[in-house]
Each structure stands twice: as C-alpha cells, then as structure tokens.
Amino acid sequence: MDKKKTAFILLTLILILSWVVNLSYFYVHQLREPVFLKQYISGRFYPKQNLEFDFYYITNRNEDLDVVSVEIPQLNPFSPNLKTFQYNTYGSHVLKFARVTIDTPFFDLIPAAGLRINKLRVHYRNGLSQEVSIGEFAFEPAPVSDLASPQEQPALKNLSSGVSSNRTGFSSFSAEKSMTIQKVDYPWKDILGEGLRVYVKVTQDGSSAFERMRSDAKEDPLQQNLQEENYSQDQLLDKTYFPLRLEKGESLTLFYQFDPIPANTLRAYDYCRVGAQIQYQTEDGKQDQAEFSINNSPSFVEKDIRRILKERRENQ
Amino acid sequence: MTVLQAYRKVYYGLMFILLDFRIGTLDILPDFIGYIFMVVGLGILAKGNQQFAKAKLFASILVFTSLFDLVQAPREVVQAPQQTGFFITPSAPVIPFLVVALIAGLIRLAMVYQMCEGIRETALIAEEPELAAGAEYRKKIYLGFNYLWLLWMPSSLNISEQWVSAVGVFLALATFLVEINFIIFVHRAGTKLGEDKSY
Numbered sequence: 001m002d003k004k005k006t007a008f009i010l011l012t013l014i015l016i017l018s019w020v021v022n023l024s025y026f027y028v029h030q031l032r033e034p035v036f037l038k039q040y041i042s043g044r045f046y047p048k049q050n051l052e053f054d055f056y057y058i059t060n061r062n063e064d065l066d067v068v069s070v071e072i073p074q075l076n077p078f079s080p081n082l083k084t085f086q087y088n089t090y091g092s093h094v095l096k097f098a099r100v101t102i103d104t105p106f107f108d109l110i111p112a113a114g115l116r117i118n119k120l121r122v123h124y125r126n127g128l129s130q131e132v133s134i135g136e137f138a139f140e141p142a143p144v145s146d147l148a149s150p151q152e153q154p155a156l157k158n159l160s161s162g163v164s165s166n167r168t169g170f171s172s173f174s175a176e177k178s179m180t181i182q183k184v185d186y187p188w189k190d191i192l193g194e195g196l197r198v199y200v201k202v203t204q205d206g207s208s209a210f211e212r213m214r215s216d217a218k219e220d221p222l223q224q225n226l227q228e229e230n231y232s233q234d235q236l237l238d239k240t241y242f243p244l245r246l247e248k249g250e251s252l253t254l255f256y257q258f259d260p261i262p263a264n265t266l267r268a269y270d271y272c273r274v275g276a277q278i279q280y281q282t283e284d285g286k287q288d289q290a291e292f293s294i295n296n297s298p299s300f301v302e303k304d305i306r307r308i309l310k311e312r313r314e315n316q
Numbered sequence: 317m318t319v320l321q322a323y324r325k326v327y328y329g330l331m332f333i334l335l336d337f338r339i340g341t342l343d344i345l346p347d348f349i350g351y352i353f354m355v356v357g358l359g360i361l362a363k364g365n366q367q368f369a370k371a372k373l374f375a376s377i378l379v380f381t382s383l384f385d386l387v388q389a390p391r392e393v394v395q396a397p398q399q400t401g402f403f404i405t406p407s408a409p410v411i412p413f414l415v416v417a418l419i420a421g422l423i424r425l426a427m428v429y430q431m432c433e434g435i436r437e438t439a440l441i442a443e444e445p446e447l448a449a450g451a452e453y454r455k456k457i458y459l460g461f462n463y464l465w466l467l468w469m470p471s472s473l474n475i476s477e478q479w480v481s482a483v484g485v486f487l488a489l490a491t492f493l494v495e496i497n498f499i500i501f502v503h504r505a506g507t508k509l510g511e512d513k514s515y
Contacts, residue, residue, distance in 0.1 A: 015467055019418070022470035023411075029474075061473070062411045091474050302476045 026062070026092045034059045034067075034124075035312050038135035039271040042187045044291070046142045051080075051106035054097045055120070055134050056087065056271060058305060061094045064125060070100055071121040073131075075109055078102075090305040107141055114140035135270060138187060155179055155282045156290040159251065163295050167258040167268075171292030174251045179282045181244040184254065186276035186294055195259040195268035196294070198276070200244075200252065246280075254278070258296050269308055272296045317360050319513040323506025325357030326431075329375075330499045333382075334492075347382035351375050358431070367434035374427035381420040414469055421466045428458050428498070435505045447508055454501050461487070461494045 037056040045051070059065045066084040080102045087095040102109070109115075117137040123129040155177045163169035184200060186192070246252060254276070259268040278290045298304075332350030336343060354375040362369035432455035439448035465487050472480045 011463060015463070018467050019470045022473055026411075026470075026473045091476060 029092045030060045030062070031058065031093070031309070033130070034065060034132075035309060036132045036134050037269065037271060037308070038133075039137070040135050040188045040192060040274055041272065042138040042274045044140055044142050044275060045107045045110060047107045048105050049107055050104075051102040051139070052099065053137070053273075054099050054271075056095060056097045057132075058090075058093050058095050058309065061089055061092050066096065066125045067098045067122045068125050069123045070098065071123075072117055073119060073121060074115055074117060075102075078104070078109065088300070090300065090302040093305055093309070095300065095305065106139070110139050110141045112141060114138060136188065154290060155286070155288060156252070156278060156280055158290065158292070161292060163293075167296060167298070168256065169293075169295060170253055170255045172251055172253045173278070173290055173292075175246040175248055177282045177284075178248045179246050179280045181242055181246055181252065181278060181280050182287075183242050183279045184276065185279070187274050188272075191267060192270070192272060192274070192294075195270075196296075197257045198294070199255040199257070201255065252278070254292055256294050258298075268296075269298050269300070269304060270296065271298065317514065318510060319361065319364070320506050320510030322357045322360035323502060323510045325353050326361070327357075327499060327503045327506060329353030329357060330495075330502060334495055334499065343386055346386050348379050348386070351379040351382055355379065361434065365434045365438050367430045367437060371427050371430035371434060374423050374430065377423050378420060378427065381416060381423065384416050384420075411473075414473070417469060418466060421462065421469075425459055425462055425466075428462075429455060431502075432458070435502075435509070438509055439505070442509055444508055447505060450501060451505070454498050458494055458498050461491045465491055 035058045037058070039053075039055060041053055057067070067082065068084070070080060070082050072078070072080065080100045082098055082100050084096055084098045087097050089095075115138070117139075118133060118135065119131050120134050121129060121131050153176065155175065156173045156179065157176050159172040159174050161169070161171040184198070186198070272294060273296075274294050275291045276294055278292070279287070280289065281287045300308075329350040329352070332345055332353060333347045335345050337345050355372055358368045358372035358375055362372055432451045436448045436451035436455075439445070439451060468483060468487055472484065
C-alpha cells in the first residue's frame, strides 16, 4: 500500500474515532429530564407591586427543551408570563433561566396568611409538562399597620445596603431611638445556614454597646463562653448574643457571606433572595422590625454543574 | 466562455461563500449562490481536465447542503438579573448542526482536493512548475487545517466554553487565512493558465 493511501486511511480512522468517542461521551451524559436548581425567595408585597422572579434549570445541550409556560398551582387558573433564556453552556449541558412575571398587582393575589410555593408545573416546548420542585418561595402581604401609616419613620432606619459579586453583602441601620435588638432572623435558616454566614457589627459608638452586652451577660453561661473565647466585635449571628442594646445614634451593620464556590456544601449553589428581619423594641415598649435582603446568585464552572447533577442523580 | 472567465467564476463563487453578511437571521450573501457560480466555472474547466469534473460534482452537492445555513434561529440578547454580562436565548439543537457541518466539510475537502489536483495537472501541462508546486502546497495546507477543524468539532460538545472559545477562535482564524490564501491562488491560476484560452 502506498504511503498516501496509508496516511489517508489513518487520518480517516482518527477522524471517525474522534467523532464516535465524543458523541458517545456526550450521549452517556445526557439528562433524562431537566434539573431545576433550588431557589429560596421571600418577600413582603405592597399594593400595586408586581412579582418577577427567575428560575434556573439545566438541560441537555442537544435539546431545544425550553420551558414555554408555567403554572403556579396555588394561583390557578392565573397564568403568569414567561420568557426563557440561555445562561451558559457547560460541556454537554446548558444552564437556562426562565423569567416569570405577574403583571397583575401581586398583593391582590396573596392570601392574608401568606403564600408558599415550592412546586411549579412547567410546560415544555415539546408539549410535555411536569411538576418540579424549585426550592421554596414565601410571599406575604405587607401588614395592615404598614399600610395604614406608611409615612411614619421607623426607629431603626436603613442607611445603606450593598451586594457584591463575591457573594457577600451588607445592610447598615441607625438607631433613631434607644432600643433593644431582640432577634435577627432569616427564613430557611436550617437550609441556607449550611453555606451562609451572617455577621453583626455595631459601629460608631458600637464598642460600648458590645462591651455592655458582654458585661450584662456575666451570669449567662453561654455569654461567659463568649467572653472567654475572646470574640472580636464582628459576631456570627449564630453565636447568639441578643438581646443587644442600641443607644440612639448608634449604628448596626449586618454582613452576610456565602461559602465560596467550590463550596463544602451544595447549599452554596442555591439561589436566594430572602428578606431577613431585625426585631427590636424601643424604650417606649413599641415592637417593630426592620428588614434587610440576603442575595445569592452563584455563577458556576463546569465542575459545579457536574457536582450538582451527580448529587441529584444520587438522590433520585 | 474563456478559461479565464471560468476561473473567475470559481473565484467569485469562493468569495461569495467566504463572505457572510446577515440581516437579522437571513444570509444576504447565501452560500448556495457561490456554489452555483463554482458549478458553472468548474463545468467549463472540466472540459480540459477531469479532476475539475469531480470537483464540480462535489460543488453541486454543496449547493444543497448550504441551504441549511440560509436562515439561522433567532436569538435575543438580554441581561440577566443580578448578574453581570449578557446572555442569549436558546440556540438550535447542536448535534444536527454538527452532522450537517461534518458532511459539508468532508465534501468541501474533497472538492478543494480535486480543484488543486486539476490546477496542478493543468499547470504541469502548461509548463508552469511553480504554479503546480503552489497547488500542491495549498492542497496540503487547506486539507490540514480543515481536517483539524473537523477533528475539533465534536470535542466542542464536551469541553468547557473557555476552551471552545480559545481553540475555536484560533482554528477559525487559521482556516479563514488559509481560505483567503486559496482564493487568491485560484485567481492567480486563472490569470496564468486562462489567458487567451477557451474550450
């Protein structure tokens, strides 16, 4: 056989082998059905406020399997608007997101007791539909007291808030009156708490507030531990040291940080937009709460997507 | 029609295929028109050398396969919430596109191979050894880079986007330059082999 012919056959075989191996690998890793990422969204709604949220799902790159419409079982027969977008491709998979908007004022649709959504019925372009778990959404109407006197200045005033792409954020508050912070809490603490750290820091005259808290706690064994371990002023929320007294003019800052990706826990891959509450009582005995938002929009590399899919497969 | 005119038809056909202007999703310089030019040009050249007849056959097939590329699926660019960067609406399924691209790529390789052989043989008869050597060189370069492209295509299914972009851009640029070089060579071959000749 001449040299040219041998080279031609060899190159053809390499080409065939490359296609066979790559297509086989591609098909072996195909998903049987789209995988929906978990999201945790909470919010308080006021009249005339509309709802918009996104949900994310992973599908096979080779399929034009888009979600074309969605039903929220609790809101049937009301049908939200939906638009699907491609987010990014990861090897043989693609991450897409669908944006759901409800144009009707959402406040009118929420029962007084609030609305919890943990499943959506999605309809695909190919005509199939399925009920999917998407984490949990919790919405509640604004309390009547807020609606009745919206102009009243809160005793704990929000100064600034910020969110960073490195999965951290903060909210600063100033005490307009002397008060006692009774509790800081956020929803789905048992789930989100795995990959989320919330820190409390008292600023400006905050050192005195912090020292006061430590001296007040001498009799409390838990607080004694706190003293012995010599914590800095930045305290993890889960090292509970409330109630915390805040004098008029002092500031309170709450920081949060999600575990970096790649993370130790898969919870760090969950999207979230939750409203956390700071419950406080002013000196005149009035109880109220201030809110701050905790957001997480993780961005993935291919390894993360593989990890999410592996975990889902194992749990099936 | 003169040989020069036939070469020019092939030349314009190749230019037409190389240029890709779209209004929205519609290709306003569709490749199939370029291949029709080539079929006409190669049909005339085939009267002088049978290699061009084979190349014409492959160009005729490519007239039809190129129709798949006439209209692209519409894509919409939007900004995702709470994210930086822009994202596009879902694209068409990948595998059918790749298979069509593979088939068209192989036929195109065969066409260029036959064209280079035709030019080389014609150049040798016309005592243009430099042109014949040029044809042999272009054949190797063209087939080499396009072979790499075909080899690379299925790998893009399974590797990360960064690699797809990096290697894809390099190969696309290399094959583009090789394509330009080949088109210029066809023009030169027409000038040298086609003047004052007709079949």
